[in-house]
Amino acid sequence: MTLPREDTVMNKKTTSLNILQVAFFLCLAAILSSCAGMRDMKDGAIAGGSDDMADRPCDECGNRGDVELKITDEVYYREWNQAAYSRIDSSAVVGVFPALKVTAGRTEKCRFCHSYSADALDFDLARVEDSLFVKAFPKMQRELMLPGMRLPDADSSYFDTLAVKILMSKFADDMKLEDFTPWTEREGIEQPITRYVPAELKNLLNDIATRYELRYISIPIRLDVFMDPDLGKSGGFTYKILWTFWDARYGELVFLTYSGFTAATTSRVSPEKEWSEPFAERLWTMFSTDVMNLEAH
Numbered sequence: 001m002t003l004p005r006e007d008t009v010m011n012k013k014t015t016s017l018n019i020l021q022v023a024f025f026l027c028l029a030a031i032l033s034s035c036a037g038m039r040d041m042k043d044g045a046i047a048g049g050s051d052d053m054a055d056r057p058c059d060e061c062g063n064r065g066d067v068e069l070k071i072t073d074e075v076y077y078r079e080w081n082q083a084a085y086s087r088i089d090s091s092a093v094v095g096v097f098p099a100l101k102v103t104a105g106r107t108e109k110c111r112f113c114h115s116y117s118a119d120a121l122d123f124d125l126a127r128v129e130d131s132l133f134v135k136a137f138p139k140m141q142r143e144l145m146l147p148g149m150r151l152p153d154a155d156s157s158y159f160d161t162l163a164v165k166i167l168m169s170k171f172a173d174d175m176k177l178e179d180f181t182p183w184t185e186r187e188g189i190e191q192p193i194t195r196y197v198p199a200e201l202k203n204l205l206n207d208i209a210t211r212y213e214l215r216y217i218s219i220p221i222r223l224d225v226f227m228d229p230d231l232g233k234s235g236g237f238t239y240k241i242l243w244t245f246w247d248a249r250y251g252e253l254v255f256l257t258y259s260g261f262t263a264a265t266t267s268r269v270s271p272e273k274e275w276s277e278p279f280a281e282r283l284w285t286m287f288s289t290d291v292m293n294l295e296a297h
Contacts, residue, residue, distance in 0.1 A: 038101040038167075039118035068267035070232065071278055073260075075187045080255035080291045082192040084247050088254070091139040092215035095150060095208065095248070096129070098122055100163045100219065101178055105226035112235055112270035113227055121225055121275060125241075128280040129218065136287040143214070150212055162208070166219065169201040177201075178222050183242060183258030192291065195253055202251030209248035217248045225275060232264030235271060239263060241279055257286045 102118040110116070133142060143150035151159055172182040172195065197205075208217060221242040229235040240260040247254050259282045265271060 038103075038163075039122075040101075040103045066267065066269045067265060067271050067274070068269070069236070069263040069271065069278060070266050071261050071263055073238075073262040075184055075260040076258070076282060077183045077186045077188070078190050078255065078257040078286050079193050079195070080286075081194050081253055082292065083194065084250065084252045084254045085291055089215060090137050091141075093141045093143060093213065094133075094137075094216040094218060095143050095145045095212060095214040096126075096133075097145045097163075097217060097219040099125060099221075099223045100167050101222040103222075103224045105224070107227070107229060110227055110229050110235075112229070112272040115272050116227055120273075121223060122220075124274060125220060125223060125276045125279075128276040128283070129220075132280060132284050132287055133218070136284075140216075143212075145212070145217070150214075162204075165204060166201075167221065169204065170198050171195075171201060178242075180222065180224075180240060180242060180258065180260075183256075184260065186258075197251055197253060205246055205248040205251045215247065215249050216254070217246050219244050219246065227271075231262070232266060234265040234268050236262065236264035237271060237275060239275060239279060243283060255286055255291075257283060259283075 099122045102122050104116060104118040104121055106113050106116060130142070133140070145151060145159070147153050147156040147159060167176065167178040169177045171177045175182055205217070208214065221244055222240075224238075224240040226238045227235065228237060231237070238261070240258075242256070242258050244256045245254045246252065259279050261278060263271065263275075263278055
């Protein structure tokens with residue numbers, strides 16, 4: 001697959017895309033806290049609430065670009081369905097799911113965690129996804145899979161059930177889709193594979209495509225982050241994510257990427273936001289590679 005050159009997009013079109021992105025995030029921010037899926041704060045965090053630092057300004061928190069991170073302990077895996085990739089319709093409608101399961105862990109005392117939460121992690125991931133998706137597929141129509149957006153409000157209960165069904169669906173190695181195990185054991189592997197999709201999951205994807213008139217769906221299945229003030233010079237975090245892209249009409253996986261790493265600061269600025277920046281580079285590798293001419297290794 002050959003991606004469109006970014007420099008061929010006219011200024012007027014770029015302005016329109018920027019407006020759409022702003023609208024995307026305003027809508028997402030307004031309704032993310034009530035979206036489907038599992039949101040969990042663990043260890044020192046208070047689920048659904050805040051701690052005594054919530055409204056306190058952070059002298060150590062820098063502006064965008066100020067945080068310098070050293071990435072270690074990295075595990076990366078990706079796979080793609082060669083046939084499904086070859087027939088990607090770059091002008092189709094894609095349904096964009098929020099992360100279905102987010103776990104935000106932290107130590108009991110964390111001087112820079114005032115902006116940190118499961119919803120903040122999901123919002124930050126969505127920011128990265130949207131930017132890369134628009135760059136890779138500028139003609140694709142992206143629709144938020146949230147009540148009040150592509151989903152009518154009446155489907156709220158259905159969507160809650162749907163999110164759980166997807167997480168519990170059997171997939172690789174006959175394990176639940178939410179399980180990281182099949183991917184952590186394939187460190188460093190990049191491969192084309194036509195992976196078998198069980199009938200139950202295939203039917204679920206088909207139903208979503210038919211019900212909401214979609215061709216594709218992007219689903220961050222699971223995101224686990226743990227904040228550790230003792231990492232690096234000014235703190236750090238561990239980050240694990242399973243991100244998938246499906247051809248819902250055919251009930252096929254187009255591609256999947258798993259990424260896990262430790263991010264430790266090398267600067268004095270604490271990592272109090274933009275946790276998905278290191279993952280952005282890894283997701284773009286999947287978006288930008290011509291997998292039709294890439295050999296497995």
